[in-house]
Amino acid sequence: AQSVTQLDSQVPVFEEAPVELRCNYSSSVSVYLFWYVQYPNQGLQLLLKYLSGSTLVKGINGFEAEFNKSQTSFHLRKPSVHISDTAEYFCAVSGYTGGFKTIFGAGTRLFVKA
Amino acid sequence: SAVISQKPSRDICQRGTSLTIQCQVDSQVTMMFWYRQQPGQSLTLIATANQGSEATYESGFVIDKFPISRPNLTFSTLTVSNMSPEDSSIYLCSVSSVEETQYFGPGTRLLVL
Numbered sequence: 001a002q003s004v005t006q007l008d009s010q011v012p013v014f015e016e017a018p019v020e021l022r023c024n025y026s027s028s029v030s031v032y033l034f035w036y037v038q039y040p041n042q043g044l045q046l047l048l049k050y051l052s053g054s055t056l057v058k059g060i061n062g063f064e065a066e067f068n069k070s071q072t073s074f075h076l077r078k079p080s081v082h083i084s085d086t087a088e089y090f091c092a093v094s095g096y097t098g099g100f101k102t103i104f105g106a107g108t109r110l111f112v113k114a
Numbered sequence: 115s116a117v118i119s120q121k122p123s124r125d126i127c128q129r130g131t132s133l134t135i136q137c138q139v140d141s142q143v144t145m146m147f148w149y150r151q152q153p154g155q156s157l158t159l160i161a162t163a164n165q166g167s168e169a170t171y172e173s174g175f176v177i178d179k180f181p182i183s184r185p186n187l188t189f190s191t192l193t194v195s196n197m198s199p200e201d202s203s204i205y206l207c208s209v210s211s212v213e214e215t216q217y218f219g220p221g222t223r224l225l226v227l
Contacts, residue, residue: 094214
């Protein structure tokens with residue numbers, strides 16, 4: 001079985017400050033890891049993904065995430081946030097358990113204040 | 115990446131009625147999925163829509179309540195049957211790439227009165 005835990009339901013931060021959104025996962029099989037973003041009243045879009053290789057993954061809009069196998073984590077970071085980064089961020093894990101299935105975390109609402 | 119459209123984009127329905135949501139993809143895909151996103155919550159997988167065979171439902175979801183069709187590799191429908199206010203939600207269609215990246219449709223916002 002697979003599960004995803006996003007440790008913070010809400011993260012308020014001031015504009016131009018750094019931010020880290022935390023994600024931990026558990027799985028009995030090898031997995032792919034993803035971060036998706038959902039802007040207000042919009043659908044989900046892919047921010048970045050880890051499939052294999054380098055553990056530091058860069059995505060769109062200046063975001064990056066680091067895969068840490070020993071800590072089973074995939075935290076999302078951005079060195080300087082903008083007002084436009086205000087959105088819901090979902091960590092997800094995909095693995096083969098009789099068929100590929102993607103499980104989403106509960107989401108973290110990032111609120112960037114001026 | 116795939117381009118996915120859904121119809122309707124939103125609807126308001128009376129309890130006890132049924133609504134069929136359509137999902138159209140601009141290319142042939144093997145894997146299609148239906149998710150539910152209840153207000154302020156994350157996505158929950160309802161089922162995997164299999165082409166040419168019955169859908170595979172997740173725990174807590176049954177075919178009588180959420181019948182799914184997948185007549186070909188570019189189209190699927192999800193019906194929400196005998197609706198109650200608890201079914202008010204956003205219903206999302208998605209497809210996955212070879213590398214398991216999910217591409218989502220814009221969603222169908224359903225309100226049941």
